[in-house]
Amino acid sequence: MDFSIKTFDAKNTISSSKSGCIVVGVYENKKLSTAAKALDVSGAISAALKSGDITGKAGTTLLLRDIAGIGSERVVLVGLGSDAKLSEKTYLSATQAVAKVLANIGAADAIIALPADEVKDRDINWAIQSAVLALRETGYRADTLKSKKDSSSRGVKKIAFAIPAVLAASVKTTLVQSQAIANGMELTKDLGNLPANICTPSYLATTAKKLAKDYKMAVEVLDRKQLEALKMGSFLSVTNGSVQAPKFIVLKHMGGKAKDAPTVLVGKGITFDSGGISIKAGAGMDEMKFDMCGAASVLGTLRAIGELKLKLNVIGVIAACENMPSGSATKPGDIVTSMSGLTIEVLNTDAEGRLVLCDALTYTERFNPAAVIDIATLTGACVVALGHHNSGLFTRDDSAHDQLATQLLAAGKASGDTAWRMPVEEAYQEQLKSNFADLANIGTPGAGSVTAACFLENFTKKYTWAHLDIAGTAWKSGGAKGATGRPVPLLTTYLINKAQ
Numbered sequence: 001m002d003f004s005i006k007t008f009d010a011k012n013t014i015s016s017s018k019s020g021c022i023v024v025g026v027y028e029n030k031k032l033s034t035a036a037k038a039l040d041v042s043g044a045i046s047a048a049l050k051s052g053d054i055t056g057k058a059g060t061t062l063l064l065r066d067i068a069g070i071g072s073e074r075v076v077l078v079g080l081g082s083d084a085k086l087s088e089k090t091y092l093s094a095t096q097a098v099a100k101v102l103a104n105i106g107a108a109d110a111i112i113a114l115p116a117d118e119v120k121d122r123d124i125n126w127a128i129q130s131a132v133l134a135l136r137e138t139g140y141r142a143d144t145l146k147s148k149k150d151s152s153s154r155g156v157k158k159i160a161f162a163i164p165a166v167l168a169a170s171v172k173t174t175l176v177q178s179q180a181i182a183n184g185m186e187l188t189k190d191l192g193n194l195p196a197n198i199c200t201p202s203y204l205a206t207t208a209k210k211l212a213k214d215y216k217m218a219v220e221v222l223d224r225k226q227l228e229a230l231k232m233g234s235f236l237s238v239t240n241g242s243v244q245a246p247k248f249i250v251l252k253h254m255g256g257k258a259k260d261a262p263t264v265l266v267g268k269g270i271t272f273d274s275g276g277i278s279i280k281a282g283a284g285m286d287e288m289k290f291d292m293c294g295a296a297s298v299l300g301t302l303r304a305i306g307e308l309k310l311k312l313n314v315i316g317v318i319a320a321c322e323n324m325p326s327g328s329a330t331k332p333g334d335i336v337t338s339m340s341g342l343t344i345e346v347l348n349t350d351a352e353g354r355l356v357l358c359d360a361l362t363y364t365e366r367f368n369p370a371a372v373i374d375i376a377t378l379t380g381a382c383v384v385a386l387g388h389h390n391s392g393l394f395t396r397d398d399s400a401h402d403q404l405a406t407q408l409l410a411a412g413k414a415s416g417d418t419a420w421r422m423p424v425e426e427a428y429q430e431q432l433k434s435n436f437a438d439l440a441n442i443g444t445p446g447a448g449s450v451t452a453a454c455f456l457e458n459f460t461k462k463y464t465w466a467h468l469d470i471a472g473t474a475w476k477s478g479g480a481k482g483a484t485g486r487p488v489p490l491l492t493t494y495l496i497n498k499a500q
Contacts, residue, residue: 001139003132003175005168006111006160014038020107021074023098025114027083028056035113041069059093061101076101085120095131099138102156113162124167125174130416132178142193142482181492184304185485191296192483196272196289201247201320204269207299208249215306222248234338235319235359238352241276241329242322249318251302255311261370262313266360268353268376269295269320276323276349277331293474293483294375295320300488305495312499317364319356335437340459345437353378354455355441361459371404375468381448383472390420391487392469394453400464408466408494415489428454
């Protein structure tokens with residue numbers, strides 16, 4: 001899908017513009033948006049409203065053809081609700097509806113002329129990015145392994161946004177960034193949606209190598225012998241039951257100054273999580289192919305910033321393996337030694353994400369990072385706490401971490417990929433005590449997502465750190481089953497802001 005900006009003036013009017021389709025907004029009280037008024041030269045749009053063919057309710061649509069006096073073959077009317085200030089929810093509803101219409105018509109190109117600069121408490125850049133992501137989401141297909149692919153012959157392939165001339169320059173930058181974010185999300189979704197017999201730890205490593213080649217990044221992939229030499233006993237304990245070789249992936253985008261401290265993104269890459277000896281129930285276990293979505297989001301974010309040639313040093317670290325049951329698998333009650341030297345009593349082998357992440361977090365110390373953000377589908381408890389709307393954001397409570405949390409929350413709000421801050425407090429460490437080791441890998445009942453974050457916090461004392469629990473936001477179940485691409489928008493927006 002190709003996106004561009006189009007401006008109009010007295011000579012080049014929206015009504016005379018030649019296109020396959022123009023999208024304009026109408027309101028519930030039969031009021032027309034400015035762009036709709038400009039197209040209503042024959043009264044056809046007003047007539048459609050008066051007749052009740054479209055009510056103007058948010059998200060409703062109507063396709064009109066061959067309207068006299070205008071250059072476009074089709075006009076799509078989309079409802080914008082009341083004529084009061086456009087709300088964020090109404091605008092998103094409208095763009096999602098438009099995306100569905102444009103995906104199913106025969107036009108080759110379209111102009112979207114919605115009042116993107118009139119959304120309450122939002123600027124036009126947010127509005128354009130939201131529209132691009134909605135359009136790309138509607139066009140996304142997860143049919144690579146189907147013998148018969150979904151037809152892609154229909155649908156608009158070229159879309160121009162009608163923008164006031166004074167805003168065109170800033171919006172062009174937003175358009176470039178939005179497409180990069182969409183590309184990163186699609187990589188993340190592709191990886192998440194692939195089955196575990198294809199998307200193995202080795203597959204993730206190959207993907208990282210391809211990104212390194214395409215975007216001139218540095219890449220290193222550590223194998224079992226190297227991990228043993230590094231004494232990553234916690235990470236390796238998770239791999240004991242699987243025949244798939246573990247991979248520890250380091251991907252470097254060094255776009256900033258050589259001496260600038262990097263931002264490090266650490267991704268949980270459990271390409272399939274059976275639960276190990278503490279095996280999961282069979283229902284829904286197929287969705288545990290999504291347990292590598294943290295790793296996939298790191299790769300998607302690196303792809304986005306690589307495309308943007310972001311002037312910032314960013315390092316992606318991914319601990320990738322399977323968690324499987326077998327005669328050689330780690331057992332409940334086993335004690336393992338992490339790279340940091342802390343010993344861990346494995347009370348539940350299904351709490352494996354923190355076991356791979358703790359060694360990855362220790363490894364990142366060597367980069368002297370400005371900040372470290374780990375991303376993981378870590379706990380079902382986070383889904384209970386926050387549902388599927390917000391990712392859980394966990395940081396320590398001090399000035400440096402407050403600043404990091406503020407920046408991440410702002411990036412989430414700006415991108416529509418929201419998070420909610422949760423506590424990391426010493427009191428919760430009491431729940432992780434073990435009679436036989438330095439730590440237990442699960443806490444006593446209550447605050448499961450918090451104790452998981454507090455477990456990780458033990459391995460992050462030497463730098464500023466945040467943990468994103470994306471268990472509720474990384475994928476959808478049911479009829480819409482599939483990876484969402486989150487939190488690529490949040491992470492990429494945070495890094496863009498940091499680079500500026």
